Amino acid sequence: MIHVCALADMPRGSARRLPLVPPVSVFHTSDGEFYAIDDTCTHQDASLADGWLEGCEVECPLHAAIFDLRTGEPDGLLARKPVRTHRVLVEADSVYLVLSTPDVMADIGGDELEAAS
Amino acid sequence: MTAATPGVTPSPISTSLISTLAGSYYTDPAIFAREQEQIFERSWTCVALVADLAATGAFQKVQAGRESVVLVRGRDGALRAFLNVCRHRGAQLCTEETGQLRRNLQCPYHAWTYDLSGKLVAAPNLTSMPDVDRDRYGLLPVHIREWLGYVWICLGDDPPSFEEDVIGEVVTRLGDVGSIERYGVEDLALGRRIRYDVAANWKLIIENFMECYHCATIHPELTEVLPEFAEGYAAQFFVGHGAAFGGDIDGFTVDGSAGADKLPGVSDDQDRRYYAITIKPQVFVNLVPDHVIVHRMTPLAADRTIVECDWLFAPDVVASGRDLDVSVELFHRVNQQDFDACERTQPGMASRAYRDGGVLVPSEHHIGEFHSWLQERLA
Known part of the structure; x- marks a missing residue:
């Protein structure tokens, strides 16, 4: 389990990119839900954390490929491969990420994660 | 001569x-x-009607001297003017005369993408270039004023006084600024x-x-x-x-x-x-x-x-x-x-x-x- 940030530092409508390998992004939707997916668009290298969060979808800032945060599935127009999804836990006023597969390398420590946004 | x-x-x-x-x-x-x-390129010039840029994301491409300038209404309601040039390789960003941006301003060449306040928000492989300062490589702003319901811009680094150069012309001709204010042009x-x-x-x-x-x-x-x-x-x-x-x-x-x-x-x-x-x-x-x-x-x-x-x-x-x-x-x-x-x-x-x-x-x-x-x- 990776500490992402304090709950207060992630208002609704925001996203945080964690520089893991590969990078992962945590989203807090306008409806108050938390989701996490691999951050890199499967169409071209761009950060989905920089994209547009609407409902439980995120739109890539470069070419508007849309991914469903619940399933990681793309809309299929530009991006055809899904991104992996991960779990988010909110406990004791903090946001935590639980990676879905062990092959993701959490290669940096919590301090550096705090600095990432 | x-x-x-x-x-x-x-x-x-x-x-x-x-x-x-x-x-x-x-x-x-x-x-x-x-x-x-x-x-x-040094004076205040009148380039657009404010009402034509009312909606968030509304944009207009205008000419000031030899420069192309893009005017855009931001999500914060402010109207901004930028040199219409991508900071990456210099392609003209905005090629249409006027229209409505959906999300951002994006260069049609390499997809460098700027938000409506001019900040660089995305580019291919940008995340693997953490040393790139997104503010420093934002769009270059142009001085902007609104008066008489029109957008006035000045390309100069140090613009002349709007009150003297623009409003002053009205005072010189009409004798006072109140005479034009009575028409409620804006x-x-x-x-x-x-x-x-x-x-x-x-x-x-x-x-x-x-x-x-x-x-x-x-x-x-x-x-x-x-x-x-x-x-x-x-x-x-x-x-x-x-x-x-x-x-x-x-x-x-x-x-x-x-x-x-x-x-x-x-x-x-x-x-x-x-x-x-x-x-x-x-x-x-x-x-x-x-x-x-x-x-x-x-x-x-x-x-x-x-x-x-x-x-x-x-x-x-x-x-x-x-x-x-x-x-x-x-x-x-x-x-x-x-x-x-x-x-x-x-x-x-x-x-x-x-x-x-x-x-x-x-x-x-x-x-x-x-x-x-x-x-x-x-x-």
Whole structure:
């Protein structure tokens, strides 16, 4: 389990990119839900954390490929491969990420994660 | 005459005549380039109607001097102006004249993507370049002001005083700023816009607008409505003077019939009068009781100028769907008559007959002040 940030530092409508390998992004939707997916668009290298969060979808800032945060599935127009999804836990006023597969390398420590946004 | 040795300041030839600029001022690409650099890229210029950029993400591509500038309404409600150039490899960002951005401004070349406040928000592989400062590589901002319901921009690093250079022109002509404020120009709505592509130097268009020596010859409809124009003295010859409507004229219309109701703030002594103001270097404002006409010029070459003319009426007049043709037609004809005259004059500027210029008669002597203003800026 990776500490992402304090709950207060992630208002609704925001996203945080964690520089893991590969990078992962945590989203807090306008409806108050938390989701996490691999951050890199499967169409071209761009950060989905920089994209547009609407409902439980995120739109890539470069070419508007849309991914469903619940399933990681793309809309299929530009991006055809899904991104992996991960779990988010909110406990004791903090946001935590639980990676879905062990092959993701959490290669940096919590301090550096705090600095990432 | 070359660009390096501009002609002398207009000087008296006799009691009646003073000299104009030399012909080369209207034809020489080198002089035109200096005007672009030293006038249009340093002055406040009027480039758009604020109401055309009301919605978040609304954008317009405009020209200021030799620069393309994009105006965009941000998510915070602020209107911003940026040089229309991608910070990556210099491609023009915005290629359409006007429209609505969905999310961001994106370069069509490598997809560098800027938010509506100009910050770089995304680019291919940007996340693997953490040393790239997204603010530093944001779009380059241009100074911007709103006045009279219009967007004014200045490309200069250190813009001149808007109050002196722009509002000051209105005070010089009308005597005070309250006289124009009574028309409530910023609250008026666009009734009609006509774009004229004029094959003439921008200064010929300004000089023409400043004088009325030509009015009796080429403007039959206008002199019918404003009989004193037949005497050859333009409203701009005086300070605070509005040309009076003829006694049998009911409105500022092509046939003298009644126009719309007088704008609510217009005073009794402004009623039934036409006022004109030149805001150098590229704006003309025309005030009549029921509407306001604004001309904006964009010089594209020594012999080509775009003029956009807006007819602004009270919002309820525009919303009512009332036929504005009789009102619009009067100044549309004046515009066509004027621009035809300017286009007839442009070839003469290159003639050996005009190598040393021509002359200004007494009712045109105030044009000499424009020539002095120009030469001060080109010096």
